Amino acid sequence: MTFKEMVHEFSLLADGMRILYVEDEPLIRENTKLLLETIFSNVQTASNGIEGFKLYQSGVFEIVITDILMPEMNGVTMVKKIKELNPLQPIIITSACEESSYLLELINLGVAQFLLKPIQTDNMIKIVHEVVTNIYNQRKVNEFTAQLKQDLIHQTTLLEQYKEIVDISTIVTKTDLQGNIIYANDAFCKTSGYDSDEILSKGHRILRHPDMSSEFYENLWKTILSKQTWTGSIKNLKKNGERYITDTTIKPILDEFGNIIDFISISHDVSELFDLNDEIWQTQHEMLSLLGEVGETRSQETGNHVRRVAKYSKLLGELYGLEEEQIRLIYSAAPMHDIGKIGIPDAILLKPGKLDVDEYTVMKTHSNIGYDILKNSNRPLLQAAAIIAHEHHEKWDGSGYPNALDGENIHIYGRIIALADVFDALSCDRVYKKAWPMDKIIELIINERGRHFDPKLVDMFMANIDQFTEIANKFKD
Template identity: 35%
Template sequence: MNSKKNSFIFDESKCKILIVDDSKTINNLLTKEFNNSNYKTYNAYNLKEARKIIKNTSIDYLILDINLPDGKGYDLFEDLENTSIKTFILTSQKDEEKREFSFKKGIIDFIIKDNFLFQKIEQIIEMINKIEHNKNETILIIDDSFVIQQQLKDLFENRNYNVLLASNEKDALKIIQEEQPDLMILDVELKKANGIDFLQKNNELIISELKIPVIIISGTINITITRDSYKAGAVDVIKKPFVIEEMNLKIDLWIDYRRKQKELNRSSQLLKQYKNAVDERSIVSKTDERGIITYVNEQFCLLSGYSKKELIGKNHNIVSHPDNKKELYQEIWHTIKNEKKSWTGKIKNKKKDGSYYWIDVLIKPILDKNGNIEEFIALKNDITEQEDVKEYFQLKLKGSQKDLNHSIKLAREYEKAIDISSILLRTDSDGKINYVNNKFVELTEFSKKELIGSDYRIFKNIETENEIFKNLESLLEDKIIFNGILKNRSKSGKTYWINITIVPIKDDNHKTIEYMWIINDLTELFNLNEEIQSTQKEIIYKMGEIGETRSKETGNHVKRVAEYSKLLAILCGLDEQQANILLVASPMHDIGKVGIPDSILKKPGKLTIEEFEIMKEHAMIGYNILKDSNREILKAAAIVAKEHHEKWDGSGYPFGLKGEEIHIYGRITAIADVFDALGSDRCYKKAWEDEKIFELFKNEKAKQFDPKLVDLFFDNIQQFKDIRNKYKD
């Protein structure tokens, strides 16, 4: 059913840009920015030079000024007719007739030369990148008019889209099933059929399963067609004859939305694979705060001999071994439940058949936003073989004392076995290294020559702070052995995580003569954990971007709101953990806009009372999407979505909360969102100047906004401006 498309990879260094402008300043500025982005550039200052370059060089994109010394830039259009060159027009004029004429000739966009030209260069570069990646996207045109098919086909192919054509329901359905296009243009009036009825009839396949955005086109637009189109699942309705620039903008908008949707799906799939990787690599279990098992993976079942059904709902002591002292369990519970810290160590457990196994375990309490324990997760490695070797070693040596030579030979064999299976380091009582094995050399990237005779702190990275590197004697005081996890860097700067067990070796008088370090490399496990957390944050971020994309706001809007929110959270006294939660959650403040019709969301003028009531529903839509999650970040995002339109004086929505009844996350995000929205262009307004924005905040202090937060905002205004400059649109 799925026809797999070849993925196009864009190489900027092979893309050739011709810049035609008689202003050396503008020409040089454009050249510098394109070269910085790795494009190959050519320069012309008049029509004659431009024609020569076009004739002799295979140009991909043309940046063309209209007013040139030897004629108008439009004069070049005839030279471009039989080429694949894509053109951006540079002009200081706003001539609507010329714009429509130029779009009919196939130009990509008009760029007005004004005070913001420098920022617009970045937009041109981004547009070229998107146009090149359009080669991965397919648009299906369903229309029984050959003229309209060809007009739209030429328009879309000029922007590098792959275009498929269908003139009836049967052909259209076959293409949808086999090619799975990324966007559909569907005419209402088809021969012997109605386009809206076709969409309604195949809604399950097109909208629910394949999630293809559909744009309806019609020679007549009335409330019936508009209503029926949206009910059938269409994302927009465009009247024929259409304005080319409008068609381009809407096609690009929904293709970009589709790309983000694909990225979100890929990220979700990646997260699933990471989880599977952890499940395959480690032994995993989860319990509630009482120690009742809520989850075990397949590895846990294979090792313990129990089935999932036998384990879920039982106390974790079902696998406890009687050899373990009760003080061990008291220490574990005190650490993870009372101190709410992670516990690491070795534990002997009992299998279902009565035999035993040893595990090296990390037990971590998972806390909610208030610091309360939600659950415990345990990641474990099977170290039964290592422990058996060690025990066998001890027993054999003890039982072989009558034959010293035999004992020495056995000791060497056992030492060799441990040396092969573990990372080893030995130091004398003063901490001088007297032995390392090859695995230690590989891990730290120091040579044996550098290590032997040196203080053991030689492999400590300058950025590493850990009790292990303070004093070995005090570290092991009142302990038989030391066990801990260390994050460090190798000689070349590579980060690694290790589990260290330090055993003091004593003589007959019980005086420590040496320390044995037995080390396990946990880097892969920790890296997987970081990848999972990073992917979770990326998915949340992409969800926020989807909400903003529907209202034509930029991805940088959510970045700025996130950074403003984190800054304001820290300034008002929230701890680093809460600030980071808000950093990730705040981008989803407008996720509820996915449920608002485009006719309202993208309306360029002022909303009617009825339309504004519908718009206000996005706060509860967003809350309902997120509220049932058990994850701390998504819980925070639900609060932000619900309360970022509440006002300090109680006049906000959806509940009219007042003052500190509004959650601090909602109060912070409200200021961050309004500050960025007022300073940005929207479909219904131009960006405000700073002074006008600051005046509004002063007037709305203790009305719309928390007065303390407003004071913090003004006291630290430069930091907010720095963030805005860093993430410009």
């Protein structure tokens, strides 16, 4: 790609972004402004911190680029004032070597990008490109999040309307103590396809769907014969062989002495509701998977990472004996485990080597960032995602973060994701390491049993290792 082509592509990402450039040297200021104007359509300049801060107060700037040593107000003071107004403002510092005493103070203010003077065009383009790409990706994440919320509201509105429509049609039957239907209303006949005479003579058995076990009906009868109301969903067969699902309430009718006379069943055909609910669930699952993939692109991970972690988590949930609804929740919410990394600076997130102590401290904040993004939702799926984002780095022995939880004080979702995420991280190449051999991974997981990982989960993982390696091979990067 030629320099001209690169600048053109760069300018597409930077479309609509405003730049504030503060530099006291006129020649440097004008030359750099000309360079920036090849990319940005709106570049404002100032010759000192006072002018720069006044310009910043007068409008919105996506990026601020400033020198440090300037008359009247230096760059450090201006950065402090800007950060007081907008702590998240992206700022690039241009600095000479003799100004290094200011750098730690600027880093503490949240500045992550620095350009050494004299400014080289290639370095300027590289640093600004990183910042613009980060802003562009953040905008896409925000747009996608807003769309996700809007779609969830839309789907919920549809669901409520379907419920209202279904409630209009109420199916009523009356059954005697032997289980014979002695009354069926028109709505029942219309839904089932049987006329009144057929259902009165043949009874409930002709409605039984093969998916409904005999134990289900035994428990139902046990409940209502004990004079308790039974409520639940029943899958039935229509006369034409199709299935329909009812949300049913069965209440024993008692005489004045407390004896059961018969049973009244009130049902609603919720077949469409079940289908719609499944569609909504699939939509939510796909949206969270895509959002998780967007987050992973910042750390140069592939979408297959979140897919694998979701698959491992689903399998662990099944092996652990979680309820079907919990398994669905952890499977769909798992891709959001590292969504908090969208708030980690690129300089730390993309560092190819080992993080130092301060960098690791910043990296660990992604658990709280992810939790803060998701915690205010009352949707079960996003609540599960919030738990996972918050607790997937906690350890069984209490040495994890952010809250040093231990044992079963860590939510089962967090314990499952912890094992699934580490297994995937070790078995795949990352920006900071190569994939480990499988025998080394297994050795580490066994060694971390009761320390990092829930012992029960490790035992299940080892007993079913072939299933996990099958997933890893199927969804390779």
